[in-house]
Amino acid sequence: xxxxxxxxLGESLGDYVREQRTAAKLSLRQLSxxxxxxxxxxxxxxxxxxxxxxxxxxxxxxxxxxxAESLYVRAGFLDAGAVSSDSGVPDVRRAIAEDPVLTARQKxxxxxxxxxxxxxx
Amino acid sequence: xxxxxxxxLGESLGDYVREQRTAAKLSLRQLSxxxxxxxxxxxxxxxxxxxxxxxxxxxxxxxxxxxAESLYVRAGFLDAGAVSSDSGVPDVRRAIAEDPVLTARQKxxxxxxxxxxxxxx
DNA sequence: GCATCATGCTAACTGGAGCAAGCATACTGG
DNA sequence: CCAGTATGCTTGCTCCAGTTAGCATGATGC
Numbered sequence: 001x002x003x004x005x006x007x008x009l010g011e012s013l014g015d016y017v018r019e020q021r022t023a024a025k026l027s028l029r030q031l032s033x034x035x036x037x038x039x040x041x042x043x044x045x046x047x048x049x050x051x052x053x054x055x056x057x058x059x060x061x062x063x064x065x066x067x068a069e070s071l072y073v074r075a076g077f078l079d080a081g082a083v084s085s086d087s088g089v090p091d092v093r094r095a096i097a098e099d100p101v102l103t104a105r106q107k108x109x110x111x112x113x114x115x116x117x118x119x120x121x
Numbered sequence: 122x123x124x125x126x127x128x129x130l131g132e133s134l135g136d137y138v139r140e141q142r143t144a145a146k147l148s149l150r151q152l153s154x155x156x157x158x159x160x161x162x163x164x165x166x167x168x169x170x171x172x173x174x175x176x177x178x179x180x181x182x183x184x185x186x187x188x189a190e191s192l193y194v195r196a197g198f199l200d201a202g203a204v205s206s207d208s209g210v211p212d213v214r215r216a217i218a219e220d221p222v223l224t225a226r227q228k229x230x231x232x233x234x235x236x237x238x239x240x241x242x
Numbered sequence: 243g244c245a246t247c248a249t250g251c252t253a254a255c256t257g258g259a260g261c262a263a264g265c266a267t268a269c270t271g272g
Numbered sequence: 273c274c275a276g277t278a279t280g281c282t283t284g285c286t287c288c289a290g291t292t293a294g295c296a297t298g299a300t301g302c
Binding site for chain 2: 053054055058068069072075077078079091092094095096097098099100101102103104106107108109110113114117118
């Protein structure tokens with residue numbers, strides 16, 4: 001069984017952070033200062049006693065010089081598979097749907113036009 | 122200046138969620154139930170009064186049928202540039218250019234419209 | 243021996259995320 | 273004109289992420 005009070009994902013996150021920190025030869029206090037986080041809190045994160053927010057993870061990633069995504073995946077915020085999902089031929093519908101800049105209305109307009117082109121039948 | 126008590130990123134997130142929700146023709150309560158979030162809280166998120174955690178964003182993304190990444194970008198948890206360049210999210214311009222069905226003219230039309238949307242001013 | 247400094251950890255507190263309950267308005271149908 | 277219902281919003285609360293202050297141990301140097 002798991003030895004910590006939180007779920008296993010949290011534990012794996014803490015273990016991962018501690019691994020990265022010791023590998024970088026940083027003390028708890030050093031990393032906590034680099035990341036702008038209090039040192040007791042970092043200690044609790046590493047032992048799986050607390051679940052850090054995405055903002056904290058971002059700062060930790062910076063201090064550890066790893067990608068924020070990798071920490072998100074460990075924390076269960078991001079699906080491991082989803083990160084590098086498509087890789088192949090881009091799909092217009094999906095590209096429009098997932099564009100972070102467009103508004104919903106703009107997306108609908110673009111999709112309508114696109115559909116009118118391909119739905120010739 | 123900004124009309125809300127939180128930062129502009131939070132506002133843009135709320136606006137984005139509301140756009141997606143109305144575009145999907147969902148009421149506040151409907152989406153709140155789909156996402157497993159209380160309806161007053163969703164209301165406050167949309168108006169930029171609260172900053173939701175990554176977990177809540179994940180659930181909202183599910184209810185809205187958009188990628189969690191897109192919400193993370195809006196929330197400032199993920200860097201917009203990093204995502205699009207990192208092969209995670211498809212690029213609209215590329216997807217249009219490589220679509221095998223569209224004619225050259227149709228591609229130009231779609232691209233022109235898309236550019237008009239993203240060229241913010 | 244004892245100061246001093248770094249290490250990680252515990253205790254007690256504060257702010258705000260997220261909730262249940264209820265309010266105000268508008269729109270039906272009888 | 274009033275009951276029923278759906279909309280979004282306000283209020284007041286609970287709980288936990290994240291803080292500051294301080295503790296225990298171990299390594300140095302005098």
